[in-house]
Amino acid sequence: MTAPAFTPEDTGYFTEENSADVVIGRMKTDDARFREVMSAVIRHLHALVKEVEPTQAEWMAAIEFLTRTGQICTDWRQEYILLSDTLGVSMLVDAINNRKPSGATETTVLGPFYVSDAPRYDNGADICLDGKGAPLLVRGRVTDTGGRPVAGALLDVWQTNEDGFYDVQQKGVQPDMNLRGVFRTDAEGRYWFRSVKPRFYPIPSDGPVGQLLDRMARHPYRPAHIHFIVGAEGYEPITTHIFSPDCPYLHSDTVFGVKESLIADYRQVDDPEQAARLGLPNPFWTVESDFVLARPGAVG
Template sequence: MSEGKLTSTGLEFFDAEHSADVVNARTAPETSARLREIMSVFINHIHAAVRETRLTSEEWMTGIEFLTKTGQMCSDWRQEFILLSDVLGISMLVDAMDHYRPTGSTENTVLGPFYVTGAPRCENGANICLDGKGEPLVVAGRVVDNDGKPVAGATLDVWATNDDGFYDVQQKGVQPEHNLRGVFTTDAEGQYWFRTVKPRFYPIPDDGTVGKLLTALGRHPNRAAHLHFIVKAPGFDTVVTHIFTPDCRYLAEDAVFGVKQSLIADFQKIDDPAEAERLEFTAPFWKVEWNFVLARCEDVGGNQRIPHE
């Protein structure tokens, strides 16, 4: 019986050639099949990567320190591990595999690290810009199903950065609480509308481990200009998505790979003083009409990231 080789009773001692097999053989028989599958694949690929790159002890310790510091950067309002997942394209890949919807349904994109629960419920037409910065924007549209029928009572959880490129939770005590956040509900015709400001590009937080990694890779940290939405309704698959401005120079190189062609909206500049006055804006202002198409739960594959209320 040779050391580290497969035997009738399993694997014995560790050796570099069979390292993944040795580790996977330690998984207990009562382990759930799905956990066994996931861990086995991860261990196989990680061990293969270590062998292929001939990783040194010093390099591995650098990686461990990187992950340690990444965890230390996390807080109630900042999730550095989500940022890491995002900039590596993993968030988008997992999301793409986990959300198969009928053609024509609104596509998902990344949740991002700055979503927070508890945004205020707002009446349609409310202005969620509380700091008065930026170019005025009105967003209006409908939530419908795949047959074009209105979805009444759907909720739209909205959030965005201010015109300085920061979310409210990044500037506590500087921005008003819940600045550029709100939850809206569609009417009987599936209609919604609200007032805000035109989004602008901004850098993801680059003062931590993820920022250092991007610098080392020669990549910039900028996200294409967008508004965040979570759209949900009972019986429908929840959509976690953005809408993007068409004029942003970072559309084709979004730092977290979040841009999809179907999510680029048409932002129109309106120079109508009477309409601006009605909206309590000053002319000119921006307007975007955007419809969300929800798929029924029975028509989708995969799991929903955020459960229905």
């Protein structure tokens, strides 16, 4: 049996000094992008190891951490997304991939609890199925960057309930599809629906990511928000939130998802006649949030 021939790029034997070059030199892939990405991963990983010089025990602790992170993942819980979120990587990837023109609504993380195929509702419907929480009217418009209304835009919305849990975290406790829904804008680009005022909540912290946050002396809380995916034919879709300005965790979101432009103005209304007209108890909260969509490839 003939041994495979080495090429100059193989760079010979592995040493502490040339470690990254040797590993990269062994790649023979024809996929240029894959080679670019893996070369960068290898160089940065080896540079990290050389900088911190981990002990064998520390290296094994890192391996065990990654193992536990994979083991705790389920259909409804993605611990690696939580890890990416809490280290700021998810927001960095989002920023790089969503460089929008001036005036377009800013984006933020999707989060691990999005569910496709939420029920479609007419404007004005109530997405709160468990009857908990302070009643809230959400309304606004979807426009393009020139201020023109976008008719027929779809808004996919979801949030936690009054207890700080998404429906998928409490199967058999919350109704399925509680606080989820899809709405379509009217001819003037308007949308409106009934919900409850969002509350802050902790990300799942009973696993490896929660232990890591504890070691870093960081809390696991996300500030109160409502998720939105907004899209329309001919426009770039956006994944974003609207945040409550009175939340104590607004400036320390554990996943770094808050942007100043996404902090909405929640107002409490004490008006029995208006409440009756809207089908809400009195008093109630209201928030107006407009979304601006850009055309594909728009810059500036």
